[in-house]
Amino acid sequence: MIVVLTGAPGAGKGTQADLLSALKGFRKVSTGDALRKHVRMKSPIGLQAEAVMARGELVSDDILFEILRQELGPKAEEMILLDGYPRNVSQAKTLDSLKDVHPVVAAIHLDVDPHELVNRLSGRRVCASCGATFHVTMTPSKVAGVCDKCDGALQQRTDDSEECVRTRLSVYESLTKPVLEFYKEKGLYQRVDGMGRTEEVFGKLKGSLDGLRLA
Numbered sequence: 001m002i003v004v005l006t007g008a009p010g011a012g013k014g015t016q017a018d019l020l021s022a023l024k025g026f027r028k029v030s031t032g033d034a035l036r037k038h039v040r041m042k043s044p045i046g047l048q049a050e051a052v053m054a055r056g057e058l059v060s061d062d063i064l065f066e067i068l069r070q071e072l073g074p075k076a077e078e079m080i081l082l083d084g085y086p087r088n089v090s091q092a093k094t095l096d097s098l099k100d101v102h103p104v105v106a107a108i109h110l111d112v113d114p115h116e117l118v119n120r121l122s123g124r125r126v127c128a129s130c131g132a133t134f135h136v137t138m139t140p141s142k143v144a145g146v147c148d149k150c151d152g153a154l155q156q157r158t159d160d161s162e163e164c165v166r167t168r169l170s171v172y173e174s175l176t177k178p179v180l181e182f183y184k185e186k187g188l189y190q191r192v193d194g195m196g197r198t199e200e201v202f203g204k205l206k207g208s209l210d211g212l213r214l215a
């Protein structure tokens with residue numbers, strides 16, 4: 001079963017999926033993380049995706065289908081938290097075509113004010129070694145520039161630069177927002193208020209997921 005976590009860049013999908021996947025029975029699948037891994041490995045997919053990602057644009061649907069196939073695997077025992085896919089209606093239809101094996105049971109929209117998104121993205125810092133995420137003012141590391149978890153170096157993602165953030169937000173508005181309608185029509189859409197502290201949002205999301213597990 002799949003729960004799609006959707007929302008604009010900077011809404012906190014990855015952070016929340018990390019927290020939720022620490023709970024028993026959940027697994028996070030992030031297409032962004034998978035693509036970044038391919039870029040680091042300089043695999044054929046990574047070599048094709050790197051420049052597109054650096055511009056903040058969407059990588060091709062064909063590549064994303066291959067990523068999805070690799071990451072979802074055979075019928076999963078856990079509930080998969082899908083972060084970063086689908087990013088357009090065509091991808092939503094592709095995911096729908098896998099429903100016999102991987103049915104989507106909910107699409108949870110983490111809703112955050114646009115001005116807050118820019119603030120979150122511009123202050124985000126990511127550990128180059130373990131991928132842990134911090135924010136320079138909201139969730140700072142104990143020592144500036146150093147990861148609390150593994151002492152790795154904290155860096156700004158190349159696509160968190162101001163120009164790239166603008167592109168990513170406009171791609172979200174034009175291509176990803178229509179995906180919300182797709183799931184509304186299927187009766188799978190749920191909105192969760194993504195404003196507020198990480199723990200508060202986590203509590204709300206966990207409530208929604210517990211509701212699904214009981215259903």
Ligand code: AMP
Nearest residue numbers: 031032053056057058059064084085087
């Ligand atoms: P994310 O970490 O989810 O913000 O993704 C980082 C970048 O990876 C995006 O800006 C896109 O360039 C690419 N990407 C991730 N997921 C997708 C997707 N489903 N479709 C196309 N491109 C994607």
